[in-house]
Amino acid sequence: xxxxxxxxxxxxxxxxxxxxxxxxxxxxxxxxxxxxxxxxxxxxxxxxxxxxxxxxxxxxxxxxxxxxxxxxxxxxxxxxxxxxxxxxxxxxxxxxxxxxxxxxxxxxxxxxxxxxxxxxxxxxxxxxxxxxxxxxxxxxxxxxxxxxxxxxxxxxxxxxxxxxxxxxxxxxxxxxxxxxxxxxxxxxxxxxxxxxxxxxxxxxxxxxxxxxxxxxxxxxxxxxxxxxxxxxxxxxxxxxxxxxxxxxxxxxxxxxxxxx
Amino acid sequence: xxxxxxxxxxxxxxxxxxxxxxxxxxxxxxxxxxxxxxxxxxxxxxxxxxxxxxxxxxxxxxxxxxxxxxxxxxxxxxxxxxxxxxxxxxxxxxxxxxxxxxxxxxxxxxxxxxxxxxxxxxxxxxxxxxxxxxxxxxxxxxxxxxxxxxxxxxxxxxxxxxxxxxxxxxxxxxxxxxxxxxxxxxxxxxxxxxxxxxxxxxxxxxxxxxxxxxxxxxxxxxxxxxxxxxxxxxxxxxxxxxxxxxxxxxxxxxxxxxxxxxxxxxxxxxxxxxxxxxxxxxxxxxxxxxxxxxxxxxxxxxxxxxxxxxxxxxxxxxxxxxxxxxxxxxxxxxxxxxxxxxxxxxxxxxxxxxxxxx
Numbered sequence: 160x161x162x163x164x165x166x167x168x169x170x171x172x173x174x175x176x177x178x179x180x181x182x183x184x185x186x187x188x189x190x191x192x193x194x195x196x197x198x199x200x201x202x203x204x205x206x207x208x209x210x211x212x213x214x215x216x217x218x219x220x221x222x223x224x225x226x227x228x229x230x231x232x233x234x235x236x237x238x239x240x241x242x243x244x245x246x247x248x249x250x251x252x253x254x255x256x257x258x259x260x261x262x263x264x265x266x267x268x269x270x271x272x273x274x275x276x277x278x279x280x281x282x283x284x285x286x287x288x289x290x291x292x293x294x295x296x297x298x299x300x301x302x303x304x305x306x307x308x309x310x311x312x313x314x315x316x317x318x319x320x321x322x323x324x325x326x327x328x329x330x331x332x333x334x335x336x337x338x339x340x341x342x343x344x345x346x347x348x349x350x351x352x353x354x355x356x357x358x359x360x361x362x363x364x365x366x367x368x369x370x371x372x373x374x375x376x377x378x379x380x381x382x383x384x385x386x387x388x389x390x391x392x393x394x395x396x397x398x399x400x401x402x403x404x405x406x407x408x409x410x411x412x413x414x415x416x417x418x419x
Numbered sequence: 420x421x422x423x424x425x426x427x428x429x430x431x432x433x434x435x436x437x438x439x440x441x442x443x444x445x446x447x448x449x450x451x452x453x454x455x456x457x458x459x460x461x462x463x464x465x466x467x468x469x470x471x472x473x474x475x476x477x478x479x480x481x482x483x484x485x486x487x488x489x490x491x492x493x494x495x496x497x498x499x500x501x502x503x504x505x506x507x508x509x510x511x512x513x514x515x516x517x518x519x520x521x522x523x524x525x526x527x528x529x530x531x532x533x534x535x536x537x538x539x540x541x542x543x544x545x546x547x548x549x550x551x552x553x554x555x556x557x558x559x560x561x562x563x564x565x566x567x568x569x570x571x572x573x574x575x576x577x578x579x580x581x582x583x584x585x586x587x588x589x590x591x592x593x594x595x596x597x598x599x600x601x602x603x604x605x606x607x608x609x610x611x612x613x614x615x616x617x618x619x620x621x622x623x624x625x626x627x628x629x630x631x632x633x634x635x636x637x638x639x640x641x642x643x644x645x646x647x648x649x650x651x652x653x654x655x656x657x658x659x660x661x662x663x664x665x666x667x668x669x670x671x672x673x674x675x676x677x678x679x680x681x682x683x684x685x686x687x688x689x690x691x692x693x694x695x696x697x698x699x700x701x702x703x704x705x706x707x708x709x710x711x712x713x714x715x716x717x718x719x720x721x722x723x724x725x726x727x728x729x730x731x732x733x734x735x736x737x738x739x740x741x742x743x744x745x746x747x748x749x750x751x752x753x754x755x756x757x758x759x760x761x762x763x764x765x766x767x768x769x770x771x772x773x774x775x776x777x
Contacts, residue, residue, distance in 0.1 A: 213618035217485075227626040233616040235488045235627040238511050241481035244473070248485020248493065249616065251469040252443055256618050274481070277474035 178202035180211045180231050187225065191391025193348045193381025194222055197290055198229050200354070201259070204361045205232065208369065214257040217246045219266040222296040226261055240271025243278035246285045257368055259286040265295045268304040268328050275330070279374050282339030286364045287376040289330060292383035293402060300386030304328040307405050312386070327405055331378050335411045341373035343412035347380035349399040356408075363413075373415070380406055422601045428566040429593040432496070432522055432586065433458030435570030440606030441520070442491035443469035445479040449501045450534040451590030452524035456496065476501040480508030480521070487517035488627050490615030492574050496522035498590070499540050500531060502548075509583055510549030514629035514640070516647075518577035520570070521555070522586045524593040527752035535752025536591035536675055541729035544587045545703040552641055554648050556584040556655065557702040559673040563597035569700075575607040580651055587702060589725065591675045591754070657700035658709055662688070666695025668764050669713050671734050672723040673699045676748075676755060680723045683760035690761070692768045702730070707737040714738035719767040723760055724748040743767060 177183060181202035188194045205211045211232050218226040220239035227234040237245040242260040250258040267275050267289050278285065294312055295301040301314040305327045309318040319327075331345045342364050346357040357379055364375035380402045382394035389397055426434065433455050436444065444463055446456035456472070463470035469486065473479035479495045486493035497505060502523045512519050523544060527537040544557045556576055560569045566588060573584040616625050631637040661681055663669065668687070672680035677698040687694040697713060699706050714720065719742050722731040728746045735744055747763040749755050 212620040215489075215616045215618060224630055227624070227628065231619070231624055233619050233625050235485070235616055236511075236515075236630060237484070238481060238507055241477065241484070241508070244478040244481035245485035245488070247471065248443065248445070248482035248487075249489055250485075251471065251482075252486045252489040252491040252493075253617065273474050274478050277478065281471075 178206040180205040182229050182231050184228060186229055188222065189385045191382055191384040191394055192222070193292060193379070193383070194290060196348050196354060197288070197357070197379055197381060198226065200358045200361055201261070201288065202230060203358060204365050207362065208365055210257045210365065210369065213255070214259070215249050215253070217242050217249070217258070217260040219260070219262040221263040221266050223261050223263060223290065224297070240266050240269070241274055242266060242271060243274040243283070243285070243287060247278055247281070247283050250283060250285050254284070257365060259288055259365070261288045262290070263296065264289070264291045264293065264303040264305040268330050276334070276337070279334045279340050279376065280337050282341070282373045284368055284371055284373050286368050287374075288361070289376055289378040290381050291330070291378055291402075291406065292381045293327075294383055294386040296383050296386055305406070307401055311388070329406060331376065331411045334376060339374060340376065340412050341415050342367050342375035344410045345378040345380070345406060345408050347398055347403055347408055348382065349380065349395055349403065378406070421603055423598055424601060425596055425598050426563060427454055427594055427596045428563045428588065429454035429524065430458045431563045431567040431599055432570045433462065434601060435567040436494050436520070436574070437462055437466060438602045438606065439571040439574040440492055441468065441494050441574065443483070443486040443493040445471050445473050445482040445486075445493070445495050447473050447476045447479050447497065447501060449476070449498045451526055451536070451593050452496050452498045452522065454593070455522065455524070476504040477508065480505040480512075483519050484508060484512055484517060487512065487519045488616050490609070490612035490617065492518070492578070492609070494520040494522070496524065498524045498526045499528050499537070502540060502543070506543070506549035509555065510551050510553060511629055512583040513553035513555065513644070514551065515627050516581040517583065517627070518581055519583045520573045520577055520586065521583060523588070525587065525589040527750070533752045534590060536589035536725060536754065537750070537752055538589060538674060538676060538725040539727070539729065539750065540587065541702065541724070541726060544585050545705070545733070553644060554703050556580065556582055556651060557587050558584065559587050559700060559702050560592065561674050561677045561698065563592070563595065564599040566592060567599055567602065571602050576655070578607070578610055580647060582647070582651070587674070589675050652704040655701055656704050656706050656708070658706040659698040659700055661696040661698070663695035663697060663713060665693055667693040667718045668695070668768050669717040669720045670694060670696045670723060670760070670764065671699070671710065671720060671730070672696065673702060673730065676723045676725055679755055679757050680760055682757045683764065686757065686761045687764045690765065692764050694764050699730075705733045705737070707733070710734060710737035711739070714742055717742065719743045719745065719770070721745045721747060721760070721763050721767050723755055725754060726750060743770065
């Protein structure tokens with residue numbers, strides 16, 4: 160990343176700076192949570208594309224509802240799951256602005272599935288950032304549509320049973336059946352390499368939106384140590400060894416045609 | 420130039436929205452308001468405005484939220500079951516103080532009900548409807564002309580008070596055709612909206628939010644909203660009166676029922692009952708003070724509604740228990756007959772203790 164702030168006189172060589180698009184403030188997220196990293200990556204991308212001042216974000220209901228505390232751009236809340244509908248209203252009224260929604264798995268794939276599919280199917284020129292950590296975080300670790308088979312949560316105490324609770328929903332694959340989306344990609348915050356890939360995916364998605372390419376969805380597999388009932392390091396391993404096999408990484412769609 | 424045309428009520432609302440400078444319309448099919456959604460589909464794009472047929476009423480009202488967030492004038496319309504689905508969105512719109520216009524072309528309920536006209540969503544419209552302490556401004560047209568004019572006014576009021584405005588009408592007014600004069604003025608001027616989300620160019624970021632977790636913050640927001648509602652109650656009450664100057668029996672009715680009641684007032688007068696009509700134009704704020712005033716001189720009040728009796732509660736609150744307050748209405752899509760309203764007035768005129776004293 161190019162430095163977005165001038166190096167102070169005392170430092171000899173600056174290799175990293177807090178993005179201007181990120182507010183200098185400790186987050187409320189739990190130790191080891193992926194949201195902080197995801198926020199930072201978005202901020203870096205807004206900086207590098209120089210779009211902070213024309214970007215409007217839509218925050219979900221859930222852990223990331225307070226995104227406006229951390230991201231230094233215009234942000235609206237939305238009712239639970241209605242994030243893509245609110246983003247649609249914003250983008251259609253201000254087509255020259257950059258509009259993104261930031262949603263968790265409950266918001267996007269449970270209560271907001273209809274809005275998710277239809278915004279994608281209309282090919283809205285927005286970027287949907289989907290943070291999949293396999294549980295409801297803010298409400299206390301309930302089963303999400305992306306909870307793995309057998310995974311224990313407070314509402315699947317014996318483990319998710321596919322026979323009565325369904326199997327984890329693979330959102331990228333689902334949306335890839337539609338004609339309109341331009342870019343669908345799944346990445347993971349499971350390693351430094353994964354974080355770099357995530358940044359690149361976000362950059363591609365936002366750039367595409369700037370060029371009017373259309374709908375993009377970046378699914379980010381992300382750790383939630385508290386509700387995965389794991390230590391931060393173990394949670395990262397769970398993302399790598401538990402979630403990635405269930406949610407294969409990759410570019411599902413690039414340039415308006417199915418990539419796989 | 421004033422243009423006189425023949426239109427149905429739903430189309431008249433659509434044309435009113437377009438002439439009011441509505442930037443974005445979001446709808447979902449439901450009878451008996453479908454003409455309005457089609458009208459917007461046919462005309463919004465031609466004017467370079469936004470039209471989306473949403474995937475649900477829920478999505479439509481949240482698209483309105485998104486459009487309103489940008490400071491643009493936005494509208495959605497539906498009918499009773501669909502309006503129920505929009506209630507969460509209305510609570511959010513009210514909480515975030517986003518100007519917006521919502522049209523309810525009421526049909527019979529509860530449940531899926533039927534597609535005949537009804538006025539059974541009065542409670543929902545005027546008392547909040549969604550969760551939390553909030554109010555919509557509620558306008559009740561009673562002619563196709565008013566469907567058109569009130570729509571235009573709704574956008575102005577929404578902007579003036581930063582509040583969602585509901586046009587509460589019904590399937591009868593929506594589908595009937597009447598001549599009307601189209602609005603030929605300019606759209607009202609949009610007040611400055613420094614709160615709108617347009618990208619934080621050269622300013623601090625704006626946030627539209629209704630989650631207020633900080634100690635006392637939500638109470639402050641509520642106090643602010645209540646102060647605003649008080650201002651609206653002081654400034655906005657609207658009603659229309661017919662032959663109330665010497666009336667001894669007062670009829671209170673709005674919308675379709677007021678049309679029937681007006682005819683009934685004429686008939687009752689021909690039969691020797693000094694009847695008069697008060698027609699609330701704003702259902703919220705409700706014309707409490709005027710009804711209280713009239714209650715001091717009439718012998719009885721008859722409330723006519725196409726419901727089990729909902730507005731009657733506001734009439735009772737306004738008039739107190741000094742005089743008898745009777746009700747005449749039908750439910751489930753039934754329309755009160757003029758003759759039944761006349762008979763109810765005659766009964767009231769005979770039974771009222773105040774008239775008996777004379």
